[in-house]
Structures are given as C-alpha cells and as structure tokens.
Amino acid sequence: MLTRRRDRWLIHGLAIVLAILALSPFLWLLIMSFKTNAEIFHWPPRLFFPATLDNYAALWTSEFRTSFANSLVVSVSSTVVSLVIGVPAAYALSRWTTRSGNTITLWILASRMAPPIAFTIPYFLAYRYLELLDTLTGLVLIYLTFNLSLVIWMMRPFYDQLPRSLEEAAWIDGATMWQGFYKIILPLSGPGLAATAILCFLFAWNDFFFALILTRTDAMTAPVAVVNFMNYEGWEWGRIAAGGTMIMLPVLIFSFVVRRYLVSGLTAGAIKG
C-alpha cells in the first residue's frame, strides 16, 4: 500500500525513533546499574562515565544471593511439576473427545484469569495451619495454580497437530498406549515442550504478589528482596537497579527464545496467534 521509497524511509525512521523512545526507561535502569551513587545524581548525565560493577558485587555478597537462588529453585520446581502432571493430561484431552472437555477448558481459563488475591487469602490461612508459610514448597504449590493450567493450554494444540496414525502404528507393532505416548509422541513435541517450559519458568519467576504475602525471610524470592532494598536500607539506587537488571536478565533471554509463543501463552491459548 505504501510503495513509494520516501514513505518507506519515513516509516522505518519513525519506527526506530519510537522504539528508542519506548525503550528509554528500560535502558536508563540498565545503565544506572553500572553507575556509582554520585554518578546517578549527576545532571546532565555523562555519556561516558566510569562504569563500575560495585553494585553487582555488593548484591552478590548480600542476602540477595539467597533470594536469587530461591527464585531459581521455585521457578524450576514449579515448571517441572507442572509439566509432569500437565503434559499427559494435555495429550489425553487432545485425543479423547468428550463433552466434558469444554467444561475443563473453561475451568482452566477461569483459574488463570482469577485475581491473585482470590487465591492468596485462602492459601495464607491454610498455610498458617500447614506450616507452609515462608517455605519454598508453599510457593511451588501456589504457582501450580497458574502453571498447570498454562501447560494444558499450551500443549494441547501441539498434540492436536500430530496425526493419530503415529501412535496407532506403534500400537500395531505391539507398543502399549503408554509407550506410544512416551516413545513416539513426547519426543515429537519437543519444541512445544521447550516453549511451554520457558513460559512456566517466566510466570513463576515474574511473580511478586504471592511471594510478597506468603514469604518472610527464608523463602523470599528475588523480586521481593529488591523491593526490600527500597524499604529498609535507604535509597540505594545503584543496588536497586542492579537487582532489577539481574531479575530481568533471564527473562529477556528466554522471551527472545520463545517470542513466537508469547501471544498464546499470555492469552492462555484463547487466540491462535
């Protein structure tokens, strides 16, 4: 529709300028994490400032390291558990056509849409009795509320695309149903599994609300730890920026890997994007 060269140049230029403008708040934080506190308050900002890794070093020797490890453990565990329970269900729901399938779908969408506070209050009360407050197990459990649904949502369309004749051929050769799924279907859904695993990891990693309420000190995750820098230790902007950067780093890398699946992941699969 816009074939003229001049228009093309104009559009490209505009798109680049807008992208820089849109990303500037994010870039500012990134750069801030390499500045000393004096440099952070310096205006106008110097383009070439003596970069320092002090903020990161300070984080690494503080309790933030434990929180970062907690985040990793909880996110990976929640991902693994969700996949182990959810993937066979996604496969069965794809192959098994029953009328109750739609009800299950609706239930899963609703549990992904529910405001987190709806789960937080009952979990908080129950965890007080079960002594799961401030434990990693407690977090893994509540992260299942969104990750298990996510696995079923994401994986079902992958299995819909794989022809039934694949496992039927294996059955004729004497394989059991379990073997047909485990040896034939599962390896073929590798890319889907990888994308789903990454999205599960990201959703667990990004959580702030559940961790804020259900943890205190022992099981504190990285996002909560960074916020604590603001509340208790004065305004250590350099460290806050460095902490924020460390939290977003895995997210940026993984998101880039799964960018094709972001739409279906974020809309809980309601749109085939």
Place this chain on the structure above:
Amino acid sequence: MSSSLQRRFFIFCVAPSLAVLAIITLLPSLYLLVTSFTPLNLTRPETAWDFSDPLISYRQLLTDDRLGNSIWVQIKLSFWTVTLQLAIGVALALLLNIKSRLLEALRTVYLIPMVLPPIVVAIIWKVIYTPDISPMHGIFRSLGWNVPALITNPHWALTSIIIADTWEWFPFTMLMVLAALQMLPQELIDAAKVDGASPWQLTRHVTLPFIQGVLLVAGLFRLIDSIKAFPLIYILTDGGPGSLTEVTNYYSFLQAFNFSYLGFSSAITVVLLAATIVLSWVIIRAVGWGLRVD
C-alpha cells in the same frame, strides 16, 4: 487397541491434573467463600469460624465509602489504560505491518516492556518519577519548568500510574493486532485498491473492520488484567496520596494484610472474582465470534 483400554489410559492421564486443579483452585475458592461469611480478624482468633451473622461483611460492602471510591478509581484506571493500549497498539501494528527485515526485528524490541518482570517495570517507573534521579525531571529542569513529583501529587498520581501501565502493556495489543493483520486476505486489499481507495480509506473501511474481533478480545483481556493491577501501585503510590490510586484489588489487599480484616477482604474478593468470571465468560463468547471472522 480396545476402546475401553484407551478410555482407561486417557482417564489415567487426565486424573492427576484434575485432582490437583481441584485441590489447588476449587478448594481455595470455596474456602474464600466460606471466609467471606465470617467476620474473620486475624488479631481476634475467636472470629475464625463465627457464622452467627454470615452477611455482615456483605452489608459492610454496601456502606463502605472507601470501597466505592476504589471501584471508581478502578473504572478510571481500566478505562484509560485499555483505551490507550488499544489505540497505541493499533497505531504501532499498522506502522510495523510492512514486509521488511528491519521492522520484523523491531517488533521483538517493542515487546520488551511486556515481558519484563512487573516488579522491574515498577522500579523503572519509580526511577522516572523520583525527581532527584529522574531523567524526565532532569529534562524539565533544563527547560526551566518546575514540575512537582508526579506520584505524590493528587492531580497527577493516577495519571502517572496510567502512563506506566500503558507502557507496560501496549505491546500486548500490538502483538495481537499484528497477528490479526497478517491474516488479512490480500484480495480484500487489492479489491479496495482497484476501487481507488486511499490508504486512509483502506485502513478505515477494510483493515479496522477486519480486526475489530481481535480488538474486542485484546481489550477484554487487558480489562481483566487491569483488575489485578498491583506491583505498580504498591511500588509507586501505595494507593495514595490519600486513596486516590487505591483500586479495589489493592483495597482488598490492604484490608487483609495490613488491617487483618480477612473476612471483609474475602467478601470484596468474592465480588471481584465474580466480576472476573463474568468477564471470562464474555471472552469465551467473544472468542467464538472472533474465530468465525478468521
């Protein structure tokens, strides 16, 4: 393979998920509902299973001005963020929907705000809204403008939340619109061109009608998500100044975990949950309609 054997295998596969989902989602929802019928206050243990006046919290809901205020704040926040995100998302999607390597690479760059951890987005905007270190305030000062701190200013607090939230989520609507635009049949465009349509007319009469289904769905998704807004408000304004940025979700959080009124907070949350379920149901209906379009 006999069909009864298949059935048994499928049940064996689905059962664990359904059992776990029932325990981790249905049971807590019921517990929430039960709690909402008690005046549970954590500082007074005897209130835990007190069903002597089950509707006390719900009656309180009707007379609580602060709740009314929070709903009004929520409506303003949702209206402006959803509207702005749709407008910016559509504009950018139309801009980027040209076959070109560079623009395809840029699409990924534009997604960054959406994939950032919400807490990092909140920190980013805290930096921007803190005058001492903010590049924005630095520019204002250089221009000689005396701009007060926006997040503590009654006239600007909600607007500053709206700006930050719009920044975080415009990539979502952009992404969905782009996906829809790629399904726009070339014949439709060609036919309109043959009829002599200008680029503006083409957008107005061909493209926009084609994507309206997706716009509706994207808007609904953002609407539901806007009810959950938390990290931005928690970090930037803490609901203030006064309760000018206190949305319903946040008010419920304060009642439960700052004031220990879990019974009352549960009642608020039950209402929120009901609203979410209604909106989810609308989405499912709308998606059915959207699928018929493409």
